[in-house]
Amino acid sequence: MKSTFMTISVKKMYDAYIQGDLKVCLEYQRGVKWKRSQQVWLIDALLRGTEIPVFYVHQKQEEPDTLWGKTKVAPCGYIVDGQQRLNAIADFIQNKDHNFILPSMHDPRLFTIRGESPTWAGKTFESLTDEDKDCFLNRELFVVKIDADDDAVREFFISLQEGKPL
Secondary structure, eight states, X not given: OEEEEEEEEHHHHHHHHHTTSEEEOTTTOOOOOOOHHHHHHHHHHHHHTOOOOOEXXXXXXXXXXXXXXXXXXXXXXXXXEOHHHHXXXXXXXXXXXXXOOOOOTTOTTOOOBTTBOOXXXXXXXXXXXXXXXXXXXXXXXXXXXXXXXXXHHHHHHHHHHHTOOO
């Protein structure tokens, strides 16, 4: 199994996801399970610059390698690990239900930065400052592209989920 480590911006990952270049493989994913509060804290972590776990994407061997940044600007493949995080990012940007609001300065769970609330407190993606939007969309995510057959990726996924040494 060959894997390649790379960084890809939130915007490129989001675009690939909503355009269908990054697909959900139902064998690996359990559907949307995160609560809104979990999604909110992920977005807050990204805006703060906190590192989040790596995304694992399986590029099937029959798909040309040119889909990874050469002829397309974003990854293509099947999400092995990271669906919940990618859903949170998409939900925040799209805000279809108009209910994806970051914690306000009056929320006791909100961590302050040097005693002050962050500029994104109480805001939706649409209401963020241009600077915060740019910071969020250009934030680099860690991605591991896996080039292997389905059986090897399945074994990898099981090891990953069970916490076995890889």
